[in-house]
Amino acid sequence: MVEIQPIGNAYSxxxxxxxxxxxxxxxxxxxxxxxxPDLLEIEDFYLASGGNFWGAFINGELAGTIALVKFDEKAGAIRKMFVKSEYRGKEYSIAQKLLEKLISYCNENGMTEIYLGTVSILKAALRFYERNHFIIIEKENLPAKFPLMNADNVFCFLNLKSKL
Structure with missing residues (x-):
């Protein structure tokens, strides 16, 4: 049984x-x-701006994470979407449950745009986002306030207004 809950610095x-x-x-x-450094200051980096950080737990073990950086009144960026290899796949559906929790949070808080950056070698992650209606966009099309990570070279966007 997968339990998803908001987490803070105690879980750093x-x-x-x-x-x-x-x-x-x-x-x-x-x-x-x-x-x-955001991982050492989860509450200041994610929660203080109106975002959040969730952990997926199986029998008390942290099996996956996802975070939302709110960088605009209506927009946020997905960060730190990771699932331990032994818990990936349809049996647990942790990535899907984490993403659904984040989308639900965005809807509840009036956010209509979700962006993310990732690296091209993470092919399964890209397929996952595409299955969840994200579209790949050029770096130049990111909002000016999007929090860029140096390693990222692929960028995606999800319009929540079109999903309603």
Missing amino acids: ESVIDLILNIQQKEFNVPITIEDQ
């Missing part, structure tokens, strides 16, 4: 462990905790 260590293992060991992305 577990979040860092989960995310860095996937980034560095599984996908060989040259990124460190120094490149992601």
Whole structure:
């Protein structure tokens, strides 16, 4: 049974462990905790601006994460969407449940645009976003306030108004 709940700084260590293992060991992305100081300050970075950070738990174990950076009154950016390899796929549907929680939060809070940046080597992630009606856009078409990450080279957009 998957339980999804908002999490804060108390979970920073577990979040860092989960995310860095996937980034560095599984996908060989040259990124460190120094490149992601937001993970040490979840509440200040995500919650204070009106965004959120959720964890997916299975039997008390952190199995996945997703975060929302609210960077405009009506727009947010998905960050830190990661699921441990042993919990990926349809059996648990963790990524889908996390995304649905984030979309629901956006709808409840009057946000109509969701953006994200990712890296092209994460092919399964791109297919997942496309299945969920995100469209790939050029970097030049991102809003000026979009919080860019250096590693990202593919950008996606979801218009929640068109999904209503």
